[in-house]
Amino acid sequence: MSDPGPRVPGVGDARYPVRLTTSDGVTLAIEVPDGSTVIEAALEAGHVLPSQCCRGTCGSCHATARGAYRLGDHSPSALPPEKEAAGEVLLCRTYPLGTVDVALAYPRSRILDGGVGRREGIVVEVSRVARDTVALRLQLDPDETTGAGVEFEPGQFMELQLPGDERRRAYSMTNTGNWDGEVEFLIRLHEGGYFSGFLSELLDGRRPLGERVILHGPTGAFGLRESGLRPRWFVAGGTGLAPLLSLLRRMAEWGDPHPARLFLGVTTEEDLPKLPLLEDLAAQLPTLVVEPCVWEPISDWTGTRGTPADALAAALAGRSGSAPDVYVSGPPLLVDAVTAVCLAAGLPPEHVVTERVLPT
Secondary structure, eight states, X not given: OOOOOOOOOSSSSOEEEEEEEOTTSOEEEEEEETTOOHHHHHHHTTEEOSOSOSSSSXXXXXXXXXXXXXXXXXXXXXXXXXXXXXXXXXXXXXXXXEEEXXXXXXXXXXXXXXXXXXXXXXXXXXXXXXXXXEEEEEEEOOBTTTBTOBOOOTTOEEEEEOTTOOOOEXXXXXXXXXXXXXXEEEEEOOTTOHHHHHHHHHHTTSSOTTOEEEEEEEEOOOOOOOBTBOOEEEEEEGXXXXXXXXXXXXXXXXXXXXXXXXXXXXXXXXXXXXXXXXXXXXXXOTTEEEEEEESXXXXXXXXXXXXXXXXXXXXXXXXXXXXXXXXXXXXXXXXXXXXXXXXXTTOOGGGEEEEEOOOO
């Protein structure tokens, strides 16, 4: 990190120039007041950068920076020390001290102008698909601006809120944008969890279908990247499967010819989601191979044993042809393990696209 340099002249606190460059080459110039973060200043300038917790714990606002700045307190799970040493940052914890150049890993289309959208809807379906995993489907009310449909990029998430309660929880959609106004989620139940309690009451009939939900978004930077016809391999841990399902459904809708492979990691067989959607995708994407990976089998499991990172390492060692792009979504430990496996196998860093999923 370079020296802070002189303060910007003028009345009042200093304001530092920051250039944000997206993956498709678009540059946005903002000024960040002394003591503010890049996320805060971008919002003040009318640009909503992909982020979630704004406390340095989720990693959603990950980027690379050069220049004079300091990083505020943050979780090493969201930004490991070695990545911080290499110039990677969390923009919600990045305080400029001079000129800063920021490289964003997503295109300009993932930056919202004017604020995060707000919609309302009702619960139309909820079902348990694994031991502690629920599939949730909401029907959104028509919107004055966008009409009955709902638009979002595969891989994005929304924050869900119950009326009369300020708490929000972020979940990735499993479907794709549509004219029907439906959004679908795959959510893990956590004992004592705020939204988990709501879902449990729906499951056991203590709440009826038709309950109202407020949605904020969509936002998020995770998504497919254009890279020719390189194979696309997907690695999911638990409900990290949700955004990957959205990516695969988009590939099916567009008839993408990319060879595709999904490594789905769970702890025991009881955690494997029973989703007809996976069978549908296998039929719609003839190139798709689904490999469930069970870490601690409790019966005579005959499939892959171990973590999806283990299975990925074996597949990379035995591969032939073009190096794949690897999309990984799951707990930080899995994301870090998969990233390490890919780099050890000689994949360039730009071949690895990550989404860290933390309990909410």
